[in-house]
Amino acid sequence: MLLSDLGRVGVDPFLEMRRMQQEVNQRLAGLTASAAQEFPPVNLWVGNDSVALTAELPGIAPDEVELTVRDNTLTLKGECESRAEDEKSVWHRRERPFGSFSRTVQLPFRVDPEQVEARFGNGVLEVELHRPEADRPRKIQIKG
Amino acid sequence: MAQELKTTDRQVISKPDAGERTRSRPVFVPRADIYETQDNVVLLVDMPGVASDGVDITLEKRTLAIRGYAADQQHENYRQVYAEYSAGDYERVLTLSEDIDRDGIEASQKNGVLRLVLPKAAPAKARKIQLKMA
Numbered sequence: 001m002l003l004s005d006l007g008r009v010g011v012d013p014f015l016e017m018r019r020m021q022q023e024v025n026q027r028l029a030g031l032t033a034s035a036a037q038e039f040p041p042v043n044l045w046v047g048n049d050s051v052a053l054t055a056e057l058p059g060i061a062p063d064e065v066e067l068t069v070r071d072n073t074l075t076l077k078g079e080c081e082s083r084a085e086d087e088k089s090v091w092h093r094r095e096r097p098f099g100s101f102s103r104t105v106q107l108p109f110r111v112d113p114e115q116v117e118a119r120f121g122n123g124v125l126e127v128e129l130h131r132p133e134a135d136r137p138r139k140i141q142i143k144g
Numbered sequence: 145m146a147q148e149l150k151t152t153d154r155q156v157i158s159k160p161d162a163g164e165r166t167r168s169r170p171v172f173v174p175r176a177d178i179y180e181t182q183d184n185v186v187l188l189v190d191m192p193g194v195a196s197d198g199v200d201i202t203l204e205k206r207t208l209a210i211r212g213y214a215a216d217q218q219h220e221n222y223r224q225v226y227a228e229y230s231a232g233d234y235e236r237v238l239t240l241s242e243d244i245d246r247d248g249i250e251a252s253q254k255n256g257v258l259r260l261v262l263p264k265a266a267p268a269k270a271r272k273i274q275l276k277m278a
Contacts, residue, residue, distance in 0.1 A: 062255075090180045
């Protein structure tokens with residue numbers, strides 16, 4: 001009864017509640033967005049006897065990234081371009097990462113350091129690593 | 145000794161301002177650096193995975209919209225086992241101040257970073273408007 005009465009006079013008590021809910025949701029969305037993350041973010045892909053790693057490294061020249069492989073770890077090392085403009089520049093936003101980085105990623109198996117392919121395009125690094133021949137699973141014949 | 149670098153997670157736009165989208169991909173707000181020198185305002189926008197032909201910059205009145213469409217990452221015979229980022233498109237809308245020389249804006253893209261140079265216009269001269277005698 002109360003609701004229909006209010007509806008007639010054109011007041012929606014839920015309107016304000018919805019507005020507040022929206023506002024709270026927006027603020028909470030901002031909170032989760034500020035969670036810290038390792039740099040660079042990586043994705044890992046597994047195929048048959050090989051593993052591929054992709055990493056987002058925007059603004060870094062391909063020759064500035066150092067890749068090292070050891071047993072089952074891959075290390076990415078490098079430095080983001082320094083952004084020292086002249087003294088008089090004024091910053092309005094400073095969101096892009098800067099400084100040097102080093103990150104070691106553990107791979108699901110040992111990889112052959114001789115068989116590594118790395119590509120770099122549009123700020124995305126792609127590294128393809130292969131399992132050494134000796135480590136590959138072998139099918140065993142059962143004698144009858 | 146290399147210091148450990150932390151970055152903040154990218155923000156996902158829940159409602160891009162262009163209404164409903166026809167591409168079912170996440171849309172991120174790209175990280176940006178904006179600084180002002182004596183003659184220019186420089187914008188650096190991180191859009192990894194976006195080729196130079198996937199960048200769309202529009203300027204309408206004072207609203208500068210930057211959109212980046214990333215190429216699809218296809219991995220034949222691979223399955224994803226671990227993910228820290230996801231591929232998607234980028235969108236960021238900025239409002240420019242009045243004193244930007246709109247015809248002199250330069251844009252370039254390198255290694256997934258868009259660089260926009262917005263030259264500052266000379267201060268507009270105040271004009272006096274004469275009243276016509278009737």
